[in-house]
Every structure is written in structure tokens, then in C-alpha cells.
Amino acid sequence: MIGIGIATAADGIIVGTVTLTGIGLVMSEAGRTDLGRQPDDHALPGRGDLPDPRHGSATTANYIVVSTLMAPVVVELGAQSGLLVPLIAVHMFVFYFGLMADVTPPVGLASYAAAGIARCDPIKVGVTAFGYSIRTAILPFMFIFNTQLLLIGIDSIGHLFLTVSTAIIANLLFAAATQGWFMTRNRWWEAVLLLLVTFTLFRPGFWMDIIYPPYDKLPPTKIMEVVEQAPADDRLRVWIEGEDINGKKISKGVLLPLGAQAPALQRLNSAGLSLMASGDQVDILGVKFGSRAAKLGIEQGFTITALEVATVRPAKEWFYIPALLLMGLVIVIQRRRAAVIAADELKPAS
Known part of the structure; x- marks a missing residue:
């Protein structure tokens, strides 16, 4: 019980540090930056290491830690590679992997507790428990690739x-x-x-x-037509590129929530976007502060390069x-x- 008590007490320090100081956002940004570099770009050994998502902690504290540290990384990397999924699926993905720390060595809080009861080696208990619960390690990937499992x-x-x-x-x-x-x-x-x-x-x-x-790619000039015809509460697959306020080049896809059925201009305004078409190019003139578009990382000056709509099949x-x-x-x-x-x-x- 001493080891478990120390680990549980450390949860409060971890959660307090993440929630009160904002270090989680800094670590997530560092992770995204490092993963975007080539291996030979790392000047220092270990600079590209990411924080381990398997924090052995209570369920609530576990979710706070992994959602703060890892969810932004998964969302950003998925957007850059063309994997666009709802945010709730990403949170469930990292949450389930965080829970695996209860049984997997070397953390394995539940394995240590079980080993204390059974009077056996906790590492062997952890390995056996992982074998029995390996489906829990597979299920998070299904949340990403089949969101119907999340209703x-x-x-x-x-x-x-x-x-x-x-x-x-x-x-x-x-x-x-x-x-x-x-x-x-x-x-x-x-x-x-x-x-x-x-x-x-x-x-x-x-x-x-x-x-x-699964999707047909359309030119950005079709955005008004597509938004007008989209059903209520649909998410528009939009590909954007540009430079952020730090001068970093961004090229990624986002799922833009469109809300209730309405004229195209009204739906885009409710999402926080103001657009301007110039020939075959559509530029983002403005992004409302705190809007859904802003939370997706869309910034003023970005360019919409393509749209994707679901095919009939x-x-x-x-x-x-x-x-x-x-x-x-x-x-x-x-x-x-x-x-x-x-x-x-x-x-x-x-």
C-alpha cells in the first residue's frame, strides 16, 4: 500500500501542475514541433521524446493528464496526415490508452495491488493482465477509424x-x-x-x-454550394494552408462544424469564418475569436485549397x-x- 499511496499522492502534483501552470499545452506544442522535424534536425539527444501517455493514476486524473498532453498532438498529427476525426474520438483514444497503465508494466498500479493480494511477482501479473486486456489496446483505434462505435x-x-x-x-x-x-x-x-x-x-x-x-475532392470555389446543401450538424472537410503568427507553414485538414440548416453565408459566419474568392482561390479574411473555426487552428490569411464531400456508395x-x-x-x-x-x-x- 505504500507504493500505491505514493503514486496516488503524486497524481495531485501532476494534475495541479498541468491544470494551473499550462505546461501541458507547452509540452503538446513541443511534441508537435519535434515530430515534424527530420531525425537529423535534433541537435540534442532525446529532444524528440514525447511524454509517456501511460500515466498511472486515478481515472479522472488520468483523463485530465492525457487529454491535456496527448489529445492536441494526436489531433494535429492526424490533421497533417489527412486523418480527420471528431474530437471526442481523439479524447476516447488517449483516455483508453491512459487506462492501460493500470495493468501494464512498469506502472501497473492495479497489477501491483493484485500481486500484493496474490503474493506473487507484480511484473508477471502485469504481463498476464495485458494479455487478457489486449483488446482494450485495440479498441481505441476503432474509435478513430469507426466513429459509429461512439454513436x-x-x-x-x-x-x-x-x-x-x-x-x-x-x-x-x-x-x-x-x-x-x-x-x-x-x-x-x-x-x-x-x-x-x-x-x-x-x-x-x-x-x-x-x-x-469515400470522398470526392472539390475545388474551394464550390464551398458556398457545398455548405448550402449540407445537412444540419454536418462537418465539412476543409483543407487549408498558410503561415501562422509565428511564421510556421501550415498544411492540414479540419472538420468544420456547420450547425443548423441555414444559408451558406450564415452558416460560415456562425462557425466564425469570413471568406473572399479570387479566381480559383478562396482566402480566409477573418476568424472570430473563440469561434469553432479558431479552435480548429484556422487563422486569418490562410487559404482554402480543397473540399471533400462524401461519395454516394x-x-x-x-x-x-x-x-x-x-x-x-x-x-x-x-x-x-x-x-x-x-x-x-x-x-x-x-
């Missing part, structure tokens, strides 16, 4: 039921594949098939993206059908093998 984009009760039920099945299949037992002990190729089914149920859009591109949920059929095949094969094994065990010994 984003769910438009009906049937859609909600389908998303929740397939996610539950995927979790069970992932546990079966990683722990080596489904209806009976897995063969290696059965584990591979179960992992393939798990991936498809978690992210069916991956296969649909291969067949149909079949629902990605169609890939649930082959995935479930493949799962059914594994069930049939394993049940037959389990029946043979049970029959052999009932035979009298010769």
Missing part, C-alpha cells in the same frame, strides 16, 4: 442495434482468437480467420474504401454478411472437431 452517425434504432451487437461479437471473437479457444482449441488458421472477422466487424469501411472512394454494413458467414464456418468446423474429441474421450481405454 456518431447513428441514424436509427436498427442502426444502433446493428452497431452495438456487431461490436460485442467482435470483442468476443478477438478474445477467442488471442486466448486460443473458441468452441474448442484454435488452430492457427482459425485464429487468423477470427481476427479477420473481428477486423471486418469493427471496421467494415476499410473494405468498402478499397472498392469505392453502398452501406459499409454489407460486409457484415461475409464476416458473419465466415464466423459461422469456423463455428461448424470447431463444433465437429469438439464432437470428435468428446467421442474419443468417452471411448474405454484399451
Whole structure:
């Protein structure tokens, strides 16, 4: 209990330092800057190291730390690489990874507590616990690549039921594949098939993206037309570039919330943007202080380079059908093998 008590007491120091001094924003900016450099740009050893997101702490303190230190880094790096996701998905991503500190060595507060009860090596407990909870390390990536798991984009009760039920099945299949037992002990190729089914149920859009591109790229001059036709509470995928107030070149994508249905000019003003078109170029004349556009890192003088709108394509949920059929095949094969094994065990010994 002494080690756990010291770690818990240190939580208050960490949280107080992050929330009261603003050091979290400084560390996040340093992380974004360092990751943007080439390896040979680092003059000092270790300059590019990022703070470890796995802070062993209580749940609330954990979220405060990782959301302050790591969420801005993930958002910025994703925007620069074309991965545009809602902010809540990023926060859930870093939050789940922060929680993994409870079981993973060398932090493993829960593992140390369990080892004290069981009177065994805490490092071995942590390694075993990580094996059992490895699905928790995979799930945050699904929050990023399939935001429907966070109930984003769910438009009906049937859609909600389908998303929740397939996610539950995927979790069970992932546990079966990683722990080596489904209806009976897995063969290696059965584990591979179960992992393939798990991936498809978690992210069916991956296969649909291969067949149909998810977005069409439009010129920036179409922005008024696109904003006018966008449904209520939609997010516009906008690509911008320019120089910030520090002279740093910025090129990234943002998800601009459009709010309620209204004329295009009104929706852009409510988001905090004032635009001016000049030929094939659209410049940002102004950004309201504290607006949604400002919080996304859009600044006056930036240029809108492109728009992306979702394409019309079949629902990605169609890939649930082959995935479930493949799962059914594994069930049939394993049940037959389990029946043979049970029959052999009932035979009298010769």
C-alpha cells in the first residue's frame, strides 16, 4: 500500500501542475514541433521524446493528464496526415490508452495491488493482465477509424442495434482468437480467420474504401454550394494552408462544424469564418475569436485549397454478411472437431 499511496499522492502534483501552470499545452506544442522535424534536425539527444501517455493514476486524473498532453498532438498529427476525426474520438483514444497503465508494466498500479493480494511477482501479473486486456489496446483505434462505435452517425434504432451487437461479437471473437479457444482449441488458421472477422466487424469501411472512394475532392470555389446543401450538424472537410503568427507553414485538414440548416453565408459566419474568392482561390479574411473555426487552428490569411464531400456508395454494413458467414464456418468446423474429441474421450481405454 505504500507504493500505491505514493503514486496516488503524486497524481495531485501532476494534475495541479498541468491544470494551473499550462505546461501541458507547452509540452503538446513541443511534441508537435519535434515530430515534424527530420531525425537529423535534433541537435540534442532525446529532444524528440514525447511524454509517456501511460500515466498511472486515478481515472479522472488520468483523463485530465492525457487529454491535456496527448489529445492536441494526436489531433494535429492526424490533421497533417489527412486523418480527420471528431474530437471526442481523439479524447476516447488517449483516455483508453491512459487506462492501460493500470495493468501494464512498469506502472501497473492495479497489477501491483493484485500481486500484493496474490503474493506473487507484480511484473508477471502485469504481463498476464495485458494479455487478457489486449483488446482494450485495440479498441481505441476503432474509435478513430469507426466513429459509429461512439454513436456518431447513428441514424436509427436498427442502426444502433446493428452497431452495438456487431461490436460485442467482435470483442468476443478477438478474445477467442488471442486466448486460443473458441468452441474448442484454435488452430492457427482459425485464429487468423477470427481476427479477420473481428477486423471486418469493427471496421467494415476499410473494405468498402478499397472498392469505392469515400470522398470526392472539390475545388474551394464550390464551398458556398457545398455548405448550402449540407445537412444540419454536418462537418465539412476543409483543407487549408498558410503561415501562422509565428511564421510556421501550415498544411492540414479540419472538420468544420456547420450547425443548423441555414444559408451558406450564415452558416460560415456562425462557425466564425469570413471568406473572399479570387479566381480559383478562396482566402480566409477573418476568424472570430473563440469561434469553432479558431479552435480548429484556422487563422486569418490562410487559404482554402480543397473540399471533400462524401461519395454516394453502398452501406459499409454489407460486409457484415461475409464476416458473419465466415464466423459461422469456423463455428461448424470447431463444433465437429469438439464432437470428435468428446467421442474419443468417452471411448474405454484399451
